[in-house]
Every structure is written in structure tokens, then in C-alpha cells.
Amino acid sequence: MNTKPIFQTFVFIGVGLLTTLILLGVKVVFEQTGPGQRLELYGYEMLQSYLPDFASRVQMPVIVLDIGKLEGGTDEHPTPRDKLQDILQALVKTNPKAIALDIDFSPKDEGGWQDDRDPDFFNTCLTIKEEQRIPIFLGVERSIESPPDAWLGLDKYKSLAVGMRFQFPNTNKVILWTRPPDSKEVIPSLSLALAQTYRETLPAPNYLLAPMLEEINAYPSRIENLDQSEFTVAKSLVNYSMLEAIESQSLATVSPTSIYEHKENFKDKLVVIGRIRETRDLIPVIGRDKDIPGVLLQASAVYSLVKFPLYEFTHKARISIDILLPVFLLIFVALIRYRNRKNNDYNWHLKQWIAFIAVIILVFVGGIILVREAGIIWFDFLIVIIGLLIHPLLEKKIGTILSR
Amino acid sequence: MKYFPLLVFIFLFHCTVYCQDDSKKPVGNIVKVKGRAYIKDPGKPQRELPAGDKKVPIFAGQELGCISKCSISFTVGQTERTITQGTYIIPNLLKRRPPSNDSISAGSKTRGAKDILLSPVEREVGVVRPESFKFRWKILRSGERLVNISPLTIWLNECKNVDNIWSESNIDYKQTYFSSEIVKDLLKKKQKLDTTESIEVVVASESFSKKQRFCFDIISVSDERRLQDELKQSDSYDDLVRHTERGYIFHKFKLYDDAAEEFEASLRISPSTDYLLAETIRTYYTLGDVDRIGELLKRLRDIVPKSPLYEEMLILTSPKGH
Numbered sequence: 149m150n151t152k153p154i155f156q157t158f159v160f161i162g163v164g165l166l167t168t169l170i171l172l173g174v175k176v177v178f179e180q181t182g183p184g185q186r187l188e189l190y191g192y193e194m195l196q197s198y199l200p201d202f203a204s205r206v207q208m209p210v211i212v213l214d215i216g217k218l219e220g221g222t223d224e225h226p227t228p229r230d231k232l233q234d235i236l237q238a239l240v241k242t243n244p245k246a247i248a249l250d251i252d253f254s255p256k257d258e259g260g261w262q263d264d265r266d267p268d269f270f271n272t273c274l275t276i277k278e279e280q281r282i283p284i285f286l287g288v289e290r291s292i293e294s295p296p297d298a299w300l301g302l303d304k305y306k307s308l309a310v311g312m313r314f315q316f317p318n319t320n321k322v323i324l325w326t327r328p329p330d331s332k333e334v335i336p337s338l339s340l341a342l343a344q345t346y347r348e349t350l351p352a353p354n355y356l357l358a359p360m361l362e363e364i365n366a367y368p369s370r371i372e373n374l375d376q377s378e379f380t381v382a383k384s385l386v387n388y389s390m391l392e393a394i395e396s397q398s399l400a401t402v403s404p405t406s407i408y409e410h411k412e413n414f415k416d417k418l419v420v421i422g423r424i425r426e427t428r429d430l431i432p433v434i435g436r437d438k439d440i441p442g443v444l445l446q447a448s449a450v451y452s453l454v455k456f457p458l459y460e461f462t463h464k465a466r467i468s469i470d471i472l473l474p475v476f477l478l479i480f481v482a483l484i485r486y487r488n489r490k491n492n493d494y495n496w497h498l499k500q501w502i503a504f505i506a507v508i509i510l511v512f513v514g515g516i517i518l519v520r521e522a523g524i525i526w527f528d529f530l531i532v533i534i535g536l537l538i539h540p541l542l543e544k545k546i547g548t549i550l551s552r
Numbered sequence: 553m554k555y556f557p558l559l560v561f562i563f564l565f566h567c568t569v570y571c572q573d574d575s576k577k578p579v580g581n582i583v584k585v586k587g588r589a590y591i592k593d594p595g596k597p598q599r600e601l602p603a604g605d606k607k608v609p610i611f612a613g614q615e616l617g618c619i620s621k622c623s624i625s626f627t628v629g630q631t632e633r634t635i636t637q638g639t640y641i642i643p644n645l646l647k648r649r650p651p652s653n654d655s656i657s658a659g660s661k662t663r664g665a666k667d668i669l670l671s672p673v674e675r676e677v678g679v680v681r682p683e684s685f686k687f688r689w690k691i692l693r694s695g696e697r698l699v700n701i702s703p704l705t706i707w708l709n710e711c712k713n714v715d716n717i718w719s720e721s722n723i724d725y726k727q728t729y730f731s732s733e734i735v736k737d738l739l740k741k742k743q744k745l746d747t748t749e750s751i752e753v754v755v756a757s758e759s760f761s762k763k764q765r766f767c768f769d770i771i772s773v774s775d776e777r778r779l780q781d782e783l784k785q786s787d788s789y790d791d792l793v794r795h796t797e798r799g800y801i802f803h804k805f806k807l808y809d810d811a812a813e814e815f816e817a818s819l820r821i822s823p824s825t826d827y828l829l830a831e832t833i834r835t836y837y838t839l840g841d842v843d844r845i846g847e848l849l850k851r852l853r854d855i856v857p858k859s860p861l862y863e864e865m866l867i868l869t870s871p872k873g874h
Contacts, residue, residue, distance in 0.1 A: 182703060182722050255643045259580065259629020267641045289762070294647040301643030302613055313762060328647070431763075432705075439716065 153489035157482050163550060164478035167543040171535045172470050179528060191530040192320055193435040195519040199389035199456070205397055208390070209346055210418045210450045212398035212443055213239070213407070216425030227251055229265040231402060232421075233272055236284070238404030239419060240276055242411035246283040246345040248338045250312060250422030250429075250443040254291035255301045270305045277308070283345045285310040287338055292326055293379050296333045310338040314386070314445060319433050321383040322449040324364070328379050339449035342418045346454050353459050354522055360465035361524065364457055385458035385525060386449045388433055391440065394447045398424060418454070420447045458523045466528060473511070473532065474539055477503055500540055508536050578609035579645045580627040587622030591615070612644040668692070669755055670841050671729075671809045672768040675711075677838060678806040679748060679771040681779075682739035686731035687723075687753070688809070690843065701725040702758035708735065711750035711767040717742075725757065745773045771807065779805050792821045796828065803835060811835045826856050833865050845869055 178184040205211075215235065220227040232249070239247055253270075255261055263269075273284040286308045288299045299309035315321040325334040336344070343350060350364050364384050399410055407414070422443025423429065430439035452458060461469070481500045488494040515529040526532075582591075585601045591608075592598035592615040600619065601608070610616070616624050617639035625634045629645045671688035672680045687706055692699040705721040718738055723730050742749050748769035756763040771779070779801065786797035799814035815832040822828060829852045836844045849869065852862050 186722070255646060256629075256631065257646060258631050259627070259643075259645050260631040260633060261643055264640065267643075291646045295644075297612070298644040298646050302641070303644075315758065318758060 153486060156489075157486050159550075160485065160547075161478055161482050163547045164474065164482075164543055167539055167546055168471060168474040168478075170546075171474075171539060171542065172467070175470060175528070175531055175535055176467075178531065184531065187530055188527045189318060189320070189434055191515075191527055192525055195515055195525055195529070196387075196389060196435055198516045198520055199387060200520075201389045202393050203390060203455075205413065208393065208397060208417075208451070209245075209454045210342070210394065210420060210447045211413055212394060212424065212447050213414075213419055213421045214398050214400040214424040214443075215402050215421055216400060216423040216427060217402050218423075221251075221423055221427065223256075223262070226263045229263050229269040233269055234404050235402060235407065235421065236272065236276065238407040239414060239421075240280050240282055241408055242414035243416065244282065244414045244419045245416050246285070246342050247419045247421065248285040248287070248310060248342050248446070250287050250338065250420055250446050252289040252312070253286045253300055253309075254288045255298065257290055261301060266301065270300060270302075270308060273308055274305070283341075284308060285338060285341045287312040288335070289313070292335060293328050295328060295331055296335070299335060306333075309335055310341045311335050312338055312442065312446065313381075314431065314449075315383055319431055319445060320385060322386050322445075322452075324382040324384045326379055326381050334380075337449070338420070338446050339453050342420070342450045343453035346418055350453055351455075351457050353457075353524070357522060357524065360461055360468075361459040362462055364453070364459075384449075384453070385460060386445070387452040387456050387458045387523070388435065388445075388448050389456075390451050391433070391436070391444055391448050394451065395424065395444055398444075400425065418450055420450065422446065456523055458519075458525050460525050460527055470532065470535070473507060473536065477507055477539075497540075504536055504540055508533050511536065577611075579612050579642060580610050580629060582606060582608040582610060583625040583627060583632065585622070585624050588619040589622040589624045590617055590619055592617070610642050612642050614642045616640045616642070667764055667766075667840075668760075669753065669764065669766075670839050672753060673806075673808050673839060675750055675767040675769045678808045679769045679775075680739070681771055681776065681807055681810060682736050682743060684807075684810050684813075685736050685739055686729050686809075687755075688729040689725070689755070690841070691726075691728060700759070704730075705756045706730065707754040708738070709752040709754060711752045717751070739770055743770050743773055743776075747772055771805065775805065779807070792818055795821070796831075799831065799835075803831075808835050808838045812839060812841075823851070824855050826852060826859065826861055829855070830861050830865055833869065837869055 179188065213235070215227065215232075218227055218231055219225065232251075236247065253262060253266060255266075261267065270286070273286065276282055277284050286300060286305075288309045289312055291299050291309075292311050292313070296306045296309075297303035299306050311323060311326050313323040313326070315323065322337055322339055324340050325336045327334045352358065353361050397413075399407075399413060401407060401410070420443055422441070424441045424443060427441050427443075429442035431442055431445055433440045433445065477500075480503055481496065484499055485494075485496045488496065511529055511533055515526045518524040518526055582601065584606065585603050587603065589601040589603075590598040591601050591610070593611075594613045594615075598615070598617070601616075601624065610626060610628075616626065616635065618624070618635070618637060623634060623636045624640075625632065626640075627633070628642060633640065668689045669687065670690060671686060689704070692701065702725070703721070704723040704725055706719065706723060707716055708718040709716050718735060720730070720732065739751070742751065748771065750767045750769055752765060752767045754763050754765040782801045783798060786794050786801070789797060795814045795817040799811045799818060802808070802811035802814060812832065812835045815828060815835055818828050819825070819832060829848050833845055833848045833852070836848070849862075849865060852865060856862050
């Protein structure tokens with residue numbers, strides 16, 4: 149007779165573990181489906197909204213110079229290089245940390261420079277880089293999958309080239325670097341190149357949590373395969389919380405005099421030059437109603453890598469959390485059941501529900517604390533909450549089926 | 553062993569001729585030189601280009617310029633350039649992605665094998681009709697294997713100011729096309745009386761490294777009325793003739809998607825008619841549907857393997873020289 153409550157407790161734990169495994173299997177499959185991915189993105193959007201969304205001009209490491217007023221900006225009519233050169237010369241006098249241009253300077257697809265003055269402009273950039281010690285980076289898009297000597301037309305310009313790609317259509321990740329097919333060299337993204345001039349190493353997560361997180365530099369690279377073209381890329385999450393702050397702090401001017409007058413705004417900053425107004429480079433961002441100018445995405449990616457990077461749990465860490473949370477709950481409920489084994493009126497079902505609700509609240513609050521304090525996006529925290537809500541109901545159903 | 557020095561000589565000779573790295577491949581040619589011009593290799597003194605010099609290969613990093621009044625015409629990749637003053641440094645060529653089917657080329661000049669949308673047809677190539685509008689895309693293959701593409705997101709924007717007018721996400725790539733009554737109504741409202749209206753289509757997927765976008769034109773109301781009048785005239789014909797006639801009429805109005813559907817309907821009734829196969833191939837050539845062209849070419853070859861019509865279709869759809 150004495151073994152009966154213990155036996156019952158083991159049966160309860162067994163049923164609970166079986167329920168956990170079933171739910172884990174369903175969750176892993178669900179995450180691969182469209183609705184599952186949408187729910188994860190919704191969780192991402194929700195958690196992003198809890199991130200701090202303001203930084204003063206002094207705190208902000210990056211500033212956007214909006215050149216929307218300049219003519220051109222299309223493949224047919226490129227932005228005039230002489231005007232860009234004047235802007236660069238004026239900016240250099242303000243002592244910025246580094247400058248990047250969010251413009252595609254790749255040679256034309258069919259051959260030849262985008263603008264005949266490109267070699268002169270690139271030479272000016274190289275001279276500034278060498279003589280003034282101010283790093284300058286030029287965006288490339290069309291040529292990014294070509295060998296390094298074609299990124300900016302000639303091998304001597306390749307040190308200026310940076311990628312401008314984000315993961316599409318969910319732009320929650322920036323392509324940190326790209327390695328073209330048959331090449332050992334990688335082209336860094338605009339954001340990575342700028343971040344590396346600002347600080348020697350990229351920010352690291354809390355050392356206790358680090359083993360559970362995807363590292364920024366060692367982000368799983370992936371072979372992209374489209375139309376038989378294969379190239380390797382690495383991606384990193386982008387923190388878009390400062391997007392509006394970056395836009396409001398941007399300066400819309402194309403006059404060298406005006407740039408020099410605002411020299412305090414550029415001093416020791418990472419300057420991204422691009423078009424906020426009058427641009428076709430508009431990209432959807434999760435959580436924003438309207439498409440956002442590409443230059444603001446680049447600046448947000450710079451901010452992420454310099455000041456507030458976002459991390460995500462590794463797959464193993466996610467599975468471990470998925471298993472540990474219900475297992476702890478099971479042990480807790482099993483213990484209170486066992487302690488009250490002689491009390492026939494004891495309503496342990498109610499206690500179980502209370503425990504599950506408490507953990508659900510803990511997961512919700514934990515998700516917010518993790519993103520605010522450690523920059524960790526718990527992508528599947530909403531799915532975990534749904535799983536925890538279903539757990540007692542499914543467990544009861546399985547228990548009933550097994551008891552028959 | 554006595555042949556060893558000879559083998560070494562042959563190897564060295566072979567290497568001198570062929571073992572050059574990619575950067576030594578020419579990227580273009582001199583087409584024509586007038587007056588006194590020069591060519592200069594990096595780090596070397598300039599040398600004069602003889603007037604009338606043709607077919608001289610040019611390499612990335614070389615500089616072309618005028619010594620005195622001159623004109624140099626040259627090609628870089630597929631671009632032909634002429635300079636009469638100043639200098640021009642030759643850039644490297646971009647690596648071109650291999651086309652998805654190496655024996656057939658199709659589609660407009662501005663869009664290539666990597667562009668996924670087949671319909672709507674691009675601006676200046678053709679027009680679309682709101683009534684029959686749909687998005688249709690290529691099914692990409694890597695060898696025999698289908699490339700797994702994540703769901704598509706499609707936007708429609710105003711072509712002039714990029715204002716978004718419609719969007720739909722999570723469109724299953726495998727369904728090959730997407731049609732929506734909302735879009736048809738929207739395009740109907742955008743239709744203008746006497747001129748075409750341009751709309752931009754943007755398509756993205758997590759599998760693509762960047763968004764693909766282009767503008768397309770909606771047929772004007774007046775042209776659509778003329779089209780309807782012409783279509784009415786073929787109503788009394790039997791099915792085969794009616795579909796074929798309608799195909800020709802749609803083709804005349806540059807409504808290639810509609811034309812392709814009508815020719816397909818004709819082919820279902822008469823699958824072995826060579827001229828119908830050829831018309832359908834021509835239409836799909838304009839739309840850039842390489843896969844369908846391949847299927848139809850095989851059928852045409854089986855029916856009339858040595859005919860001038862088959863040869864004509866082969867020439868039309870074979871990759872053009874770069």
C-alpha cells in the first residue's frame with residue numbers, strides 16, 4: 149500500500165515527460181511552417197518594442213548624411229561623383245571616425261564603369277584613407293558575387309568595397325560578410341566594416357550566457373544557392389530600436405559649407421552617406437508600417453554592432469529550455485502531490501495550473517528582461533508560452549487514454 | 553629520359569601560352585582608332601595605338617587616352633565606348649551568373665536568368681490587361697533538382713513615386729502563379745483612357761539575396777476597347793481558329809500573357825501543328841519562359857526536325873554572343 153503514491157507519482161512524471169516530448173516534436177515541426185515562422189517574427193517584433201529607443205547625439209555612434217537633394221541616384225543617372233567628392237572632402241575636415249557611402253559603385257553588369265569618373269573618385273577615397281587615416285568604404289551590390297578584383301572594377305580598389313545586403317524579405321538580419329564563389333577573400337558588410345573601425349572587437353554577450361548564444365562573428369555561414377550561383381554568407385541580427393532616433397538625428401545637406409558648420413555632429417562619428425528622401429531603395433522592416441530607406445537600415449546595423457548587438461539562442465539552447473521548463477514544473481507538481489498524498493481533498497490540479505501560469509508569466513517577463521538587459525531575442529518565446537498552456541490539457545488527455 | 557628536356561620545353565611553352573590567371577584575360581577589344589592615341593599598362597610607359605588598329609585585346613587596369621586629337625572606340629564586355637579626350641581605365645568584368653538553361657536564352661534585354669517573374673511582362677516589352685492579370689514565376693532548378701525557395705512577398709508600387717498600393721506575403725513559390733481579384737480591381741482603377749499606366753512590381757523571398765523589381769504597363773482603356781472590337785470578330789469561328797486568331801490579336805496588342813494562353817489552347821486542340829508551336833515559342837521567348845520554350849522546341853523537333861521553321865526557332869532562342 150505504501151508504494152502506491154510513489155507509483156502514482158512516477159506515472160504522473162512519465163505521462164508529463166511523454167507530453168513534453170510530444171509537444172517538443174510538434175513545436176520543432178511547427179517552427180518550420182509558415183504560421184510558426186510568422187509567430188516567431190511576431191515575437192521578435194514584440195520583443196524589439198521593449199528595447200530602449202532613444203540615444204542622444206552624443207551617445208549615438210553613427211550619423212546619417214542624407215544626400216536626397218542631389219540629382220541622380222539611379223543606374224541611368226548615377227549620383228554625380230564631383231559632388232560626392234566635395235562632400236567627402238568637407239566631411240574629412242570634421243574628423244569623423246570613418247565614412248561609408250550607401251551607394252552601389254559596382255561596375256555595370258554589361259561592362260564598364262557606372263560613371264566614367266569612378267576611378268578618379270576611388271583614387272580620391274584611397275588618398276584620403278592613406279593620408280588622412282580616415283577609413284572610407286564604398287557600397288557594392290551588383291558585383292558582390294564577382295571575384296574581389298571586380299568589386300570596384302580594379303584590384304587596387306577592393307579594400308574600399310563593402311556589401312550592403314540584408315536578409316530578405318525579413319530584414320531582421322544583416323549579411324555580415326559574403327565570400328564569392330571560388331574566392332578566399334570575404335567582402336565585409338558596410339556595418340561590419342564601420343563597426344571594426346570604431347572598436348577593436350565586437351561587443352560580446354554576458355560570459356554566463358555566451359555558451360547558449362550564437363556568436364556574432366561565428367554566425368553560421370550558409371551557402372546561398374539560386375540559379376546555380378553559390379556564395380557563402382554570415383548573418384547577424386539587427387537592432388532596429390534606434391531607427392527613428394537615427395532618422396531624426398540625420399542631416400540633410402549637400403553643401404560642403406553646411407557640413408563644416410555642423411562639424412561637431414560628425415566629429416568621431418561613423419558617417420553613413422545615403423538617401424533618406426528621394427530614394428527607390430526602400431525596404432520593409434518588421435514592426436514598421438512603411439518601407440524604410442536602405443541607408444537607415446545600414447545605420448541601424450552599425451548601431452547594433454557597435455553599441456547594442458542582438459543575440460539569439462542556439463538551437464541546442466532552445467531545445468534545452470523547451471525540455472527543462474516543463475520538467476522543472478513536473479518535478480514541482482509531483483513533489484507537492486507526493487507531500488499531500490494523504491489528503492484526499494487536496495486539489496493538485498489547481499496547484500498545477502497555478503504553477504504553469506506562474507511559469508508562463510515568468511517566460512513572458514523573462515523574454516522582456518533578456519532582450520532589454522542582455523540583448524537576447526528569444527525568438528520562440530510565444531510558442532513556448534502556447535506550449536506551456538497546452539501542456540496540462542494534453543497531459544490530462546494522455547493520462548486518461550493510458551489509464552483505460 | 554632523353555626526351556625529358558623536350559617535355560620540360562613543351563610544358564613551359566604550354567604554360568607561357570595558357571597558364572595565365574583570370575586577370576590576364578582580355579575584357580574587351582579596340583574597335584577603331586583615329587588620330588594619335590595611346591594604351592598604357594599599369595607601371596609601364598605608354599605606347600602608341602596605331603590609327604586604324606582593330607581587334608587589339610584590352611585588359612583590366614590598362615589606360616586608354618589621346619596624345620593629340622583622337623577618337624578611340626572600344627568594347628568593355630558588351631558595352632561599346634568611344635573617348636575623344638581624357639583617359640579611360642579599363643575595369644574588370646563582373647562574373648555573370650550562368651543562365652538556368654545553357655541552350656536557350658529568352659526574355660527582355662534588361663532582365664536575365666536570375667529574374668524570377670515571368671508575368672507581368674516588363675514595360676516597353678509589352679502591356680497587361682487588368683482582367684487577366686496574374687503573377688507567374690519561374691521554377692528554378694539546380695541540375696535536375698528543384699531549388700527550394702522560401703515563400704514570396706510581392707508588392708505593387710506606383711512607378712513614379714514608389715508609393716505602395718498593394719502587397720501580399722507568404723505566397724507559396726511552388727504554386728507557380730498568383731492571381732487576385734483585389735489586384736485586378738486595383739489595376740482596373742489605375743487604367744487610363746488614352747495612355748498606359750506604369751506600376752512597379754517588387755518580389756522578394758528569404759531565398760533571394762535582394763529584391764527583384766521592374767515596372768510594367770497597363771493597357772489604356774481606348775486600346776482595350778479596340779482589342780475587344782477585334783476579338784469580337786473571331787467569336788463565330790470554330791475553337792481552333794478562334795483561339796489562334798485571338799492569340800494573334802493579343803500578340804499584336806503586345807498582351808503576350810494572354811497570347812500565350814490562347815496559343816496554348818490552340819495547341820491542346822491541335823498539338824502537332826508546327827506553325828502554332830512556333831508562334832507559342834515566339835510568345836514565350838518574349839516572356840522569358842525558358843522551361844516552356846525547351847518543351848515546345850522538343851515537340852517541334854519531333855514533328856519537323858530539319859525544317860526551316862525549327863531552325864528559325866533554334867536561332868531565335870540560342871544564347872547570343874557576348
